[in-house]
Amino acid sequence: MFCPTDRFERAAGVVLRPMPEWGRAYAYTPRRPALTELNTTTWLIATLCDGATLAELEEEFADAVRRVAGDNAARDTLHRGLAMLVEAGIIARTEDAAP
């Protein structure tokens, strides 16, 4: 479960290799050596994770998928994608220390 103030960014050392011609991307996680295939949705989420908070990501992601998904579906998809990316070590979550 994430908090709205949690921040998300690419984990240290992770290499993202876009394959636009195949509509996917690959992520290499050197700290736990693995190559993970990302579909267009998780690829987009990984790209948006530049230190933004969850609240900011929800807004950006909803904007990006507005033509195909409503706000609730977008939020659910974002949270599932983020959970997968964090679990795989591709995205790092930092809890916001601010009060």
Add this chain to the structure above:
Amino acid sequence: MSTPGEVGGTPWMARPMKLTLCLTARCPLDCRACYADCGARPAADELDTATWLRLIDELAANGVINMFVEGGEPLARDDAEAILAHATARMFTTLRTHAVTIDDATAARLAGLGIGRVYVDLMGATAATHDAMVGVPGSLDAALAGIAALRRHGVPVSVLVILCRPNVAELPALARLAAAAGADEFGVLRLYPLGRARRAWSALALALDEQMAALAELAADLPAGLRLMQSWHPNDANCCWQNAAIDPYGHAIGCPYLRDYVDYGDLRTTPWLETWNHPLYRRLRAGAVDGHCRDCASSQLTRGGCRSTAYAFHGRWDAPDPFCVTMNKGTDLRVLPDRPV
């Protein structure tokens, strides 16, 4: 750069993402089926450390994210771990080895470097077969000790075998040995017409029906927990259409199994991505092959199978792969045509 719709890839790729780096042609073993004519002494014209590091930087900058390092025996180079460390910081890196020099300390260092998987070649389930195939007594025991050390340090291990006449009867036993050693994947590779294997072809090669029977017997009784990988078309999707490779001397060769047949450019003087657009490379990637199944490309991401084998048997780049049961059409795989390399 090639573009969709042009000859140059099926499916099309702007740039390759995976590459086989043939680090060296030196090896402490003397395998009958060696593809690289390896020797114990380093060849004078192998790339030096600095050049390999520069090339790895170039590959990473151009999108390679998956590197398979093989030889020869990569660990026979004094600088192997420095080169592997440079690679693992930039791309998913796997290593093919005979494992005979991997002790506990080496295994710990390879784990620490972040090697994603180690592929270990075994040529038989018994010391009599394996050691005779690799030409050095004690090699099977040393390799199994190496696998055990890798597993103790948590490195995933695949066991590979090149299927040939001396080991075909031991294939099920070798799968059991691999599983017992802690491997989670068993790769059965076909014999390729390269190097010493080419010269010993008549003694090593099996007919296609013998190969298919061995694979069927193996698949029917595969040990639990062991994944089977095999390199007969149409299961050889890791092939010309997407692969890239560099030989120990810095030449782009597309695929390690093309090492005796093509040269797409000297990477000491030619940018690597320029070799991706070599006319022959583009032609081989296109999958323009006589007699391939109509649905092959859609289901297997490749058409017509291995170009190395096709060329060796038929002398044409657009010839069918004779190791495919559909495209074999009576080709006796035990008889390799005497064709200049």
